[in-house]
Amino acid sequence: MEKANVVIVGAGIGGVRAAQELAGKRNVHVTLLDRNNYQLFPPLLYQVSTATLATGEIAYPVREFFRSCRNVDFRLGEVTGVDVKAREVVTEHGRVPYDYLVLAAGSTTNFFGNEEVARHAFPMKTMEEALAIRNQLIRCLELAEQETDAARRKELLTFVCVGGGPTGVEEAGAISELIYQSMRKDYHHLDFSEVDIKLLEGTGRLLAMMPERLSRDAAARLAKKKVDVRLETMVTGYDGHTLMLKDGGEIKTQTVIWAAGVKAAPVAAALDADYDRAGRIVVNRDLSVRGVPRVYAIGDNASLEMEPGARPLATVAPVAMKEGICCARNILREVRGEETEPFVYKDMGAMATIGRSSAVLSVGKIHAEGFLAWSVWLWVHLLRLAGTYANVTVALKWVLNYFNNARLGRIIVER
Amino acid sequence: MEKANVVIVGAGIGGVRAAQELAGKRNVHVTLLDRNNYQLFPPLLYQVSTATLATGEIAYPVREFFRSCRNVDFRLGEVTGVDVKAREVVTEHGRVPYDYLVLAAGSTTNFFGNEEVARHAFPMKTMEEALAIRNQLIRCLELAEQETDAARRKELLTFVCVGGGPTGVEEAGAISELIYQSMRKDYHHLDFSEVDIKLLEGTGRLLAMMPERLSRDAAARLAKKKVDVRLETMVTGYDGHTLMLKDGGEIKTQTVIWAAGVKAAPVAAALDADYDRAGRIVVNRDLSVRGVPRVYAIGDNASLEMEPGARPLATVAPVAMKEGICCARNILREVRGEETEPFVYKDMGAMATIGRSSAVLSVGKIHAEGFLAWSVWLWVHLLRLAGTYANVTVALKWVLNYFNNARLGRIIVER
Numbered sequence: 111m112e113k114a115n116v117v118i119v120g121a122g123i124g125g126v127r128a129a130q131e132l133a134g135k136r137n138v139h140v141t142l143l144d145r146n147n148y149q150l151f152p153p154l155l156y157q158v159s160t161a162t163l164a165t166g167e168i169a170y171p172v173r174e175f176f177r178s179c180r181n182v183d184f185r186l187g188e189v190t191g192v193d194v195k196a197r198e199v200v201t202e203h204g205r206v207p208y209d210y211l212v213l214a215a216g217s218t219t220n221f222f223g224n225e226e227v228a229r230h231a232f233p234m235k236t237m238e239e240a241l242a243i244r245n246q247l248i249r250c251l252e253l254a255e256q257e258t259d260a261a262r263r264k265e266l267l268t269f270v271c272v273g274g275g276p277t278g279v280e281e282a283g284a285i286s287e288l289i290y291q292s293m294r295k296d297y298h299h300l301d302f303s304e305v306d307i308k309l310l311e312g313t314g315r316l317l318a319m320m321p322e323r324l325s326r327d328a329a330a331r332l333a334k335k336k337v338d339v340r341l342e343t344m345v346t347g348y349d350g351h352t353l354m355l356k357d358g359g360e361i362k363t364q365t366v367i368w369a370a371g372v373k374a375a376p377v378a379a380a381l382d383a384d385y386d387r388a389g390r391i392v393v394n395r396d397l398s399v400r401g402v403p404r405v406y407a408i409g410d411n412a413s414l415e416m417e418p419g420a421r422p423l424a425t426v427a428p429v430a431m432k433e434g435i436c437c438a439r440n441i442l443r444e445v446r447g448e449e450t451e452p453f454v455y456k457d458m459g460a461m462a463t464i465g466r467s468s469a470v471l472s473v474g475k476i477h478a479e480g481f482l483a484w485s486v487w488l489w490v491h492l493l494r495l496a497g498t499y500a501n502v503t504v505a506l507k508w509v510l511n512y513f514n515n516a517r518l519g520r521i522i523v524e525r
Numbered sequence: 526m527e528k529a530n531v532v533i534v535g536a537g538i539g540g541v542r543a544a545q546e547l548a549g550k551r552n553v554h555v556t557l558l559d560r561n562n563y564q565l566f567p568p569l570l571y572q573v574s575t576a577t578l579a580t581g582e583i584a585y586p587v588r589e590f591f592r593s594c595r596n597v598d599f600r601l602g603e604v605t606g607v608d609v610k611a612r613e614v615v616t617e618h619g620r621v622p623y624d625y626l627v628l629a630a631g632s633t634t635n636f637f638g639n640e641e642v643a644r645h646a647f648p649m650k651t652m653e654e655a656l657a658i659r660n661q662l663i664r665c666l667e668l669a670e671q672e673t674d675a676a677r678r679k680e681l682l683t684f685v686c687v688g689g690g691p692t693g694v695e696e697a698g699a700i701s702e703l704i705y706q707s708m709r710k711d712y713h714h715l716d717f718s719e720v721d722i723k724l725l726e727g728t729g730r731l732l733a734m735m736p737e738r739l740s741r742d743a744a745a746r747l748a749k750k751k752v753d754v755r756l757e758t759m760v761t762g763y764d765g766h767t768l769m770l771k772d773g774g775e776i777k778t779q780t781v782i783w784a785a786g787v788k789a790a791p792v793a794a795a796l797d798a799d800y801d802r803a804g805r806i807v808v809n810r811d812l813s814v815r816g817v818p819r820v821y822a823i824g825d826n827a828s829l830e831m832e833p834g835a836r837p838l839a840t841v842a843p844v845a846m847k848e849g850i851c852c853a854r855n856i857l858r859e860v861r862g863e864e865t866e867p868f869v870y871k872d873m874g875a876m877a878t879i880g881r882s883s884a885v886l887s888v889g890k891i892h893a894e895g896f897l898a899w900s901v902w903l904w905v906h907l908l909r910l911a912g913t914y915a916n917v918t919v920a921l922k923w924v925l926n927y928f929n930n931a932r933l934g935r936i937i938v939e940r
Contacts, residue, residue, distance in 0.1 A: 147663060148936040164579045171935040173711035180713060186667040186937075203671050237938050252562060252601040256618050296588035298595060499925065499933055503918055510914065518914055520586040521563040522601075523652050 113139040113181070114445045117199050117208035119189050119377060121149050121172045123427050124409035125214035127434030133179040137445050140182040141206055143199065146237075147172055147186050151495055153427060154504075155234055156277065159243040159367075160284035161292075161519035162511055167504050169237060170496035189215065192380040194402060210404045210441045213378055213391065214434065217410035217425060220371035220388070230350040231368040234277065245522045246365055247285065251293060255300045261362070267305045268363035270353060272345055273370035274311025275318070276462040279328055281367055282309040283465035286335040292517040307336065308361065310343045312370070317470065319424060319460045324470040327479045331464040345370070372425070378411045386413040386422065395452035397437040406441065408433035414453065427494065428458050461487050466512055528554045528596070529860045532614050532623035534604050534792060536564050536587045538842050539824035540629035542849030548594035552860050555597040556621055558614065561652075562587055562601050566910055568842060569919075570649055571692065574658040574782075575699035576707075576934035577926055582919050584652060585911035604630065607795040609817060625819045625856045628793055628806065629849065632825035632840060635786035635803070645765040646783040649692065660937045661780055662700065666708060670715045676777070682720045683778035685768060687760055688785035689726025690733070691877040694743055696782055697724040698880035701750040707932040722751065723776065725758045727785070732885065734839060734875045739885040742894045746879040760785070787840070793826045801828040801837065810867035812852040821856065823848035829868065842909065843873050876902050881927055 116132055118125045121144035132140045148169035157163040176182040191200040192213075198205040219233035232243050247269070254266040269289075271282045286307050294302055309316075309332060315325040316332075316339070329339045344356035345366075353361040374389035383399050384392035390413035391399055397412060399405045409430030413422045423429050432455055440450040459473030463484060471483035478486070488508065495501055510516040531547055533540045536559035547555045563584035572578040591597040606615040607628075613620040634648035647658050662684070669681040684704075686697045701722050709717055724731075724747060730740040731747075731754070744754045759771035760781075768776040789804035798814050799807035805828035806814055812827060814820045824845030828837045838844050847870055855865040874888030878899060886898035893901070903923065910916055925931040 146937065147667060164581050165938050166579050166934050166936065169936045169938070171711070174935070177710045183713060185671060186664075187671075203668075241938070248562060249601070253618075256600060256602070295592045296586070298598060497933070499921075499931070503921075506914075506917075516914070518912070519581050520589070521581065521584045522561065523580050523584070523656070 113137060114209040115207060116140045116210045116212065116441055117206055118142045118212040118214055119199060120144055120214035120216055120375070120411075121146070121184070122214060122216045122409060122430065123149070123151070124430035124434040125212065126172065126175055127431045128212055128214065128408065128438040129182050130175065131435050131438030132441070133176060133182050135181065135442060138181065138442065142172065142176075142182060142184045143187065143189050143201060143206065144172060144184070145186070145188045147184075149175070149496060150237060152235070153491055154495075155237070155240045156281045156284050158237070158519070159234055159240040159281065160247070160288045161244055161517040162284070162507060163504060164519055165237055165241070167500045168495070170500070175496075189377050191377065194381065194405070197404070210444065211406065212437055212441075213405065213407040213411045214409050214430070215375035215377045215411055217372040218375050219368060220373040221368065222371060224347070227345065227348045227366075227368065230348050231272070231366040233368050234281065235372065241523070243367060244519065245524055247288065248520060248522050250365055251289070251297060251300065255297050264304060264306075265351060265362045265364050268308070268361065269306070269365045269367070270308045270310060270361060270363050271367045271369060272310045273368065274309060274313070274316035274341070275369060276460070278309055278311070278369035279316055279332065279462050279464060281369060282307060282332060282337045283335055283463065283468070286332075286337050287465045287515065288517055290336060291515040293520070296520075306338065308338045308340060310340050310345060312342070312344045314341050316341075317460070317462055320470060320472045321477060324472055324477055324479060328462065328464055328470050331468050331479075335465055372410070374411050378407065381405065388413075390422070396440050396450040397433055397453050398440070398450065404444070406437040408437050416455065423455065424460070426460070429455060461490075463487050528552060529624040530622060531555045531625045531627065531856055532621055533557045533627040533629055534614060535559055535629035535631055535790070535826075536561070536599070537629060537631045537824060537845065538564070538566070539845035539849040540627065541587065541590055542846045543627055543629065543823065543853040544597050545590065546850050546853030547856070548591060548597050550596065550857060553596065553857065557587065557591075557597060557599045558602065558604050558616060558621065559587060559599070560601070560603045562599075564590070564911060565652060567650070568906060569910075570652070570655045571696045571699050573652070573934070574649055574655040574696065575662070575703045576659055576932040577699070577922060578919060579934055580652055580656070582915045583910070585915070590911075604792050606792065609796065609820070612819070625859065626821065627852055627856070628820065628822040628826045629824050629845070630790035630792045630826055632787040632803075633790050634783060635788040636783065637786060639762070642760065642763045642781075642783065645763050646687070646781040648783050649696065650787065656938070658782060659934065660939055662703065663935060663937050665780060666704070666712060666715065670712050679719060679721075680766060680777045680779050683723070683776065684721070684780045684782070685723045685725060685776060685778050686782045686784060687725045688783065689724060689728070689731035689756070690784060691875070693724055693726070693784035694731055694747065694877050694879060696784060697722060697747060697752045698750055698878065698883070701747075701752050702880045702930065703932055705751060706930040708935070721753065723753045723755060725755050725760060727757070727759045729756050731756075732875070732877055735885060735887045736892060739887055739892055739894060743877065743879055743885050746883050746894075750880055787825070789826050793822065796820065803828075805837070811855050811865035812848055812868050813855070813865065819859070821852040823852050831870065838870065839875070841875070844870060876905075878902050
């Protein structure tokens, strides 16, 4: 029997889930493409960037998922484009023909066209970027202890996170704990009152997807952790030393972590389709791309309104995972000549941690904060992690971290 | 009371041990200098390079050792020289005055002046170098599976280790297990009979420091692991694709791991002292440098003959550790105006693993090989690792690896 070639671009949470759904199915052959040989678990990147977790704990080898699935192949390489007419995906190592294509390439940092900021700020979407931030945080403290010039020392000890979404909130909280709790004892000659951690948000509140009350609660919890939260604050430029604000203000700092926005990975733009402002492909209810037969888009590459005019689904792990399953099943239906079915999704709510044992959580009508919310966050993320070993060590590290602020990854490793 | 300033160059096994010996002593203040903020445990670097261990498991934050030792300060930075007249150590961040100096800067890869080989071969002395090897090993398999040209595929699947000392032997054995046992199932379309792992040694036997019988045994064990061991084989050049041999032979490969020699770190050369061929400083029996008052050299920076004309002590962890203790105590004696005492050392023998559950061991008259030797190797290294957490996870990983060849670090991460 002639097998249909399904090519999946991106071995992220959505892409791998789609491939798993197609694994072992006799009438399809799957080729999974990614420039990394691992599946990254982005929700915990901030813990790598703050020396809590190791790279191997949030990255799982893609081939490990499909060792015994003969109908799923992985190919390492950058995808540079899609040739819809020829039905081929263009990669740095040649072309890969497809009968059905799934775009699950994820997203990249959005600097909104500000080249100067892009050059000097630290994005946090990839493993390499998280490690670069970790190295920077530690190096700043190391150099600050040796720095005799007060102004330069202040610049080294000022850490700015831009963007009040979950990433910015979690990163700011984690940096606060890394420095004030874990590293305080490390530096005998550093005056930690000189440390200044700021979180800048352009709108009037943090965590826009949450109810007002939780946004205020998150801000209060960050303040308790000595994080200077500034709302209604827009960044206009950054030269590596001076962060320029729209209100004319300046912040002297060598560390600006940019969590202010994301956009779909460039490859998503390869189609002749409708896009939203973040470069995401507007998809039909069955996740297929409008006007481009046999092509599906999921996760951060897809913009789906569950009701006409409604806010598109959030680009979060649970959505990507369920969209992976749905598009895989629809492809199987197409192969069998059946009708595709619309994507159904029950919003599981949103949550964000604000450092150890503190979080905010919003599930339907249930709102929670503090230790309870944190415990839920902990379990949800622990169980979502790929790899039993990681489940064990991550749990172990979180326990150690909870009881004695252990940050075992406090090392600077770079090429 | 005026404290004596002790500056220790290098936070390796010897330098940290010396600092620990001086920690809490009321009449000395210690400044520990290193370009890395962690202490590396080199004997297990090969396990990072072959995806068994994570970076954090063989690197321990230096400051963690001295959190509660107010008289020990750490300074991150490259040491560029020593000004003996001014009694100052020159670093990239300025000068550090000393009353007593300990050179414990360790060693670096020795390419014996062959620039071409230095440019294209992979050394394995630092964490970054071990990660580069790990990335290379995985990338070669990834590209080989996509490579249709047989010659180029062969080049990708040929892995050469140069140097038949412990490092080369352990690396070759570990690569064999990584590829033949852990990764075989990962690649559905790769013909593993095309894989070729070679170990080249210039002299007539492996593990020169061991008795002949164990050298032969090691070679036999590597052969069982499909490692092509070539003795009396000298490398003359390597351009990144073709390895040139002295006998006129050639080996096509994109991966040459250079474990053929080490030399003392450049900073050791800063003194006006006697040096051996490997750039190590010839020291007195009390570890002080001949003709340079108040300066000591230990570990890979020291060349010490226990009897006149005898072979200098091996540059191994146990020697460095004991020398660290000895020079620290001699410095305290000098501070108190007492006589220094000579270094005494009981050779604990040598050992090397040849992959999982296989090793050779030589302690005095006792020679052992196979599982027994491997178990001893395991415990010795496990207990020497800094950090309880690492002891636990490393033990856990070794058990997993022993039972199901788990290599959890099979990910390519690079800047």
